[in-house]
Amino acid sequence: MEENYKLYLGDSYKLIKEIPTASIDLILTDPPYNLSNYSTGNIKLSWRKDINNDVAEWDKVEFKPIDWVKEFKRILKPTGNIFAFCSYNLIGKWHEAFDPEFDTFQFVVWHKTNPVPKVFRAGFLNSCELIVCMWNKGHTWNFSNQREMHNFIETPICMGPERVKNPFHPTQKPVKVLEHIIKIASKEGDIVFDPFMGVGSTGVAALNLGRKFIGIEIDEKYFKVAEKRLKVAAGNLKLFKY
Numbered sequence: 001m002e003e004n005y006k007l008y009l010g011d012s013y014k015l016i017k018e019i020p021t022a023s024i025d026l027i028l029t030d031p032p033y034n035l036s037n038y039s040t041g042n043i044k045l046s047w048r049k050d051i052n053n054d055v056a057e058w059d060k061v062e063f064k065p066i067d068w069v070k071e072f073k074r075i076l077k078p079t080g081n082i083f084a085f086c087s088y089n090l091i092g093k094w095h096e097a098f099d100p101e102f103d104t105f106q107f108v109v110w111h112k113t114n115p116v117p118k119v120f121r122a123g124f125l126n127s128c129e130l131i132v133c134m135w136n137k138g139h140t141w142n143f144s145n146q147r148e149m150h151n152f153i154e155t156p157i158c159m160g161p162e163r164v165k166n167p168f169h170p171t172q173k174p175v176k177v178l179e180h181i182i183k184i185a186s187k188e189g190d191i192v193f194d195p196f197m198g199v200g201s202t203g204v205a206a207l208n209l210g211r212k213f214i215g216i217e218i219d220e221k222y223f224k225v226a227e228k229r230l231k232v233a234a235g236n237l238k239l240f241k242y
Helices: 012-018 065-075 091-101 175-185 201-208 220-234
Strands: 005-009 024-029 076-086 104-112 128-135 152-155 191-194 212-217
Touching: 005 012, 005 201, 005 220, 012 065, 012 212, 024 065, 024 175, 024 201, 065 076, 065 091, 076 091, 076 175, 091 104, 091 128, 128 175, 152 175, 175 201, 191 201, 201 212, 201 220, 212 220
Parallel strands: 005 212, 024 076, 024 191, 104 152, 191 212
Antiparallel strands: 076 128, 104 128
16 A cells, blocks of 8 residues: 655654655745744733733744755755745745745745734734745646635634644644645645644645655654544555655
8 A cells, every 4th residue: 555654753953864865845844933032921811711822832942944955955856845834033034045045935925814813902913924935947836827826825723623722732724724835836646744743734734635745743742643633634554665
């Protein structure tokens, strides 16, 4: 039976070196935003559930896009694409590191239709996140139609049955957003790689669309949830070989 996913528990900066050169079709990932310094902590309210405005401990570890250029370029096929979620404070660093290395550097805006409310009505709601994307000439690209190919995606944040409750992951991305990107930037049978897998949403989206998946996660509690979710998505546990 064809094998379709492999998950690694550990430090992705080290484990990525085990991935063969020019073997990945799409890197789709959600690394730390390093927003911890800007967080004011959870907001306690008497009339509703506390607003979760805190950031996980892993976000406090500095993420430098420049550190990932060499390995991302090495493992990516000439026809491959890179998509990475980021925030306003890092987009300049992504551009500085990756724009000189690829023919094209662009970004997509993900608009969240149900963002956390601004209960004190100070400033704008944090309703948008950025996704940087890079590729070279000849890259895989499934252009559907003009209306669907805006660099703008609009969905609710991850909620309901899809949202993992235990352990809670504060930046879990909706499968719908990930599937939209995967459909455009890869083909069936391609390998999608996520070095910051979290609870495995990229893997679920990849398997849903007939792609293969490689994921790395350093937090064991998230890793175990990802294993369970991908087992369901794949139908049964399978090993993965290159």
